Amino acid sequence: MAMANSGAALADGSRARLVHMTCAALGQAVAAQGSGAVLLPSYPQWNGQAEVPQALREVAFTYDNALASIALYACGKSGAAQQVADALAFATARDPDYTDGRVRNAYAAGPVKGGSVALPGYWNQARGAWSQDAYQVGSATGNQAWAALALLEAYRQSQQVRYLDAARRVLDWTRLATFDAQSPAGFTGGFYGFPPSAQAQGWKSTEHNVDLAAAWRALARLHDDPMANEQAQIARGFVEAHWDKEQGRFWIGTLPDGRTPQREKSGLDAQIWPLIALTDPPADWQRVLAFVESSHGYAEGYGFKQQPDGLWTEGTAQVAAVAQLQGQPALAQRLWGVLLAQQARDGWLYATPQGSINTGLSIGPDATSDDFLYYHLPHLGATAWAAIAATGINPFTGEYKAN
Template sequence: MSKRWLVLAGIGMAFSMTCTRLAVASDTPRQQLANETCSALKQAAAAIPGDGPMILPSYPGMDGDDAAARALQNVGFVYDNALAGIALGVCGAPGQARRIADAFLLAPASDATYKDGRLRNAYRSGAVQGNKVMLPGYWQKQGNYWSQDPYQTGTASGNVAWAALLMLTVYDNTHDSRYLDGAVAQLKWIAAHTANATAPAGYEGGVFGYDHKQIVQHWKSTEHNIDIYAAATWANRERADPAVARQAQIAGAFVGAMWDGKQHRFFVGTGADGKTIERTKSGLDEEIWPLLAFQPHPAAWRSVWAFVDANHRFGDGYGFKRQPDGMWTEGTSQVAAALQASGKPVPDSLWGAISAQRSAGGMLYATPQARIVTSFAIGPLSTYDDFFYYHDPHLGATAWAALAAKGWNAFVGRTIAQPVSAGKP
């Protein structure tokens, strides 16, 4: 505001009142989204009986007898549950967040096959019974056998890092050392099983497949290394540990090596050999998560927005892949959070695009389209790029929307410094 406005007190007061009205109007879509998504997450948690450890279903209400639907029924992905736990804490339900973290503490100890402390990519949703967190699966009538999904039984390094981020969040709230110990244990599993010093040095994808037949995945993901950097940095901040500090340095250096100053973007990582950089594909998350995870981050990284808008924009939202075929709700919320972290206003149209995905049950649809393509494969057994998102209510999409609307940075465990909102003078 210029000095002449300060001289004209009466006009200045009127101008201030106008700004206040604009601020309220501009904050309404965001506040409504925060209220709706927090309510949906709280209802989902309250639906799991008791107050003990639990896993929330990633796709609530999923039904159908086809193989694709049955593979997701009563399944809670660790990544989605970590996000939901963090969001529940921000939404004022820290006890429910702790229930999920408690399940993450129990799962490695109750694993029937592996005793090395790993978490799997998914577990059976619901209240944990008898201190045993069960793997998902279902009885296949045709052929009479127990069917499991090889991705769900595997362990991805990025998912493990997100579990650590939830446990660190709960530790900050409770100061119970079990959660800090649990986070560090997961980071050390990553270091022991996925570290690869071949240039560019970093952490590999993890393991994929059924028990005793798991395939080591040697590709290195920018997104996974972002997660590992954030969790290791946070854990080392809470309890200094040279090994964990070194882990943060390695993961951070990998992310930095993926920045391309000419295109002003991050590469997605490497191919299956762990050294050849994939320069064509782009995933929205790896482009913008560094703006949240690295605090502070190099100023040059903020130029990524030109690439993101040119390559990932879809209508009022954003899509997963380069030149997307639809809006990715989760990623659009990630954009809202990253815009805040880089000091940019979030347009009301973007909040509106996210809110429009609210299902009858309260959870947000993963995408408004029937199906969107990611241009990535689920695992090494895939014969084509078979990783899709569908028009189903999704826990992860709802949690990311709540985090963005509440202005919370899940990578560092604190509120995002708020820029001036779109539409305000």
């Protein structure tokens, strides 16, 4: 018994260290940008660190920043959290091309100021032209939901209606632009590419619909919106339709036709997020944890794809968060040390300890290979998810489970 207690105390100490270092890192990252609305670089560039690929330099991915804002609230750093939420709210109303409330997948990192939010890009010396990434300037549906979740958390924390209004803008865009009634009804992948001719993505993602179900439900809890519960149920229905009872797992979504299930691939987030994002998930869904252990386990942690080629720090933190919130502290305790081992510097965590890992997914519709990779670089998403897991917040609901 003494040895067990000693192990638990060691794990608790690791968790406390993880809270301290990741919360400090996120707070310092905001403070370094000054006061006012700010978007954080997803891959910070430091002297002596591996060089960030040009296309990722000073790029603030919306998903990562939404996570950072939620994590900062959990860290007790409400001022810094609000600075990021302010930038997301600004983006819903001050896009340089659109007036419909959508957010882009990424923006230029740094203070947000001027008449419109700045998009990412860089001067391509070889081409002698300004270059932008077609995915980064697009609008994936899941990223809309995460922006809304961050904005709704800012509203819950501050009661400032501008955050509620911004969340409603972005969610209403998903309702109008991405809903597909063909069975299984749900929300499609969003839009890829450049305005005014961004390409609609006909596939539907289980993960995106999980995100939307949670975001619409969060709106319904905070505001009397007659459509919110209806939209949440549509998204949830899609997720329920993609539960494979025989294998005890979720299909990742559909093929581009929006109807045919994609049964060959698996994403860790799509497997575990339903357990904490959806209200009263069926008890049978707990079987997915066995599938995750057998199919996504890598070394002491977890990888993104089925039979992964490396450890995904962000996903390992997600498993720790789910375990903590689902009352499985032994699993969470096992992972605190794994996450601490991914330290880069100044409290940031590497996206992966490997040189790179493959998700098994492609970034755009014209890709000829699975080109969505994570690199051995300090990563905002990994750092924020570790803070979320260690503080015990449910990022989909704002609720806590401390032990």
